Amino acid sequence: MVNYGIIGGKVVELAKETGALIREEGKKFSMDAVEQKGLHDFVSYVDKQAELMIVTGLNKILPESGFIAEEGTGEGKNYPYMWIVDPLDGTTNFIHGLPPYAISIALMHEDRLVLGVVYEISLDECFYSWLGGPVYLNEMEVVVSNTKHLNQSLVATGFPYTDFSRLRQFMITLEYFLKISHGVRRLGSAAVDLAYVACGRFDAFYEYGLNAWDVAAGAFLVQQAGGKVSDFNGNGNYIFGKEIVASNSGIFDEFLTITRSFMKVNGKNGR
DSSP, X not given: OOOHHHHHHHHHHHHHHHHHHHHHHHHTOOGGGEEEEETTEEEEHHHHHHHHHHHHHHHHHSSSOEEEETTOTTOOSOOSEEEEEEEEETHHHHHTTOSOOEEEEEEEETTEEEEEEEEETTTTEEEEEETTSOEEETTEEEOXXXXXXXXXXXXXXXXXXXXXXXXXXXXXXXXHXXXXXXXXXXXXXXXXXXXXXXXXXXXEEEEESXXXXXXXXXXXXXXXXXXXXXXXXXXXXXSSSSEEEEEOTTTHHHHHHHHHHHSOBTTBSOO
8 A cells, every 4th residue: 555655755756856856956047048830839858857866766766657747758658656756947047047946746646636735945835735634834733824815815817828718817917916915926836826825825816827747746736735726627637628626615616706707708717
């Protein structure tokens, strides 16, 4: 039987070791090393080295497991256990020498998330949890905020950078939340945004156009810390559905209702 606590401890160590590599490379990084995968979608040798290090390490921790990884390392056969990996969430921040940027690692067992680790490299903050356990920030237990009303909340989001199909609707939500909340923040790393919801720094987060590796670990942390997560319809297709709403339980219904109402296009959520 798999012991998620033991595995989680090893994944945390691996994330920190890989983070140390990324931190050192960041000191000498040059924009000349940047490749462009698509419109405003960047990758560097640091992403690729970090992913190889993570996949190699995870294969040792849990043999016969599969991978869904941003740069494609280790992908292939599906296994009951699948790792969902982003070796450097916030690459644009990283290449410009701007925090935050993070490693995001989640473990899924037969379509159920069972473990999540988000390591924010700049501040040396590791958020982690596994099935049946609390959420930790380094060695301290954390939970979501206890804010009860959206007008008392700090909201996080991410700006569209490749998919502009719902930009108009997104700008309407942004204007609304700017007017009725304590403010809106855009850090440039969805994994960090979700980790900050899990520890109560943010009360809510929403974004569209994201991939599984951007959100899997962070979404798991939010749920483990007492929050709620869904897609814009209030359903469970937030890992692979490219849209996510996450918040504490106190404001979730209000936050989801507003996001859903503004992000609809012709009766459908932006589609």
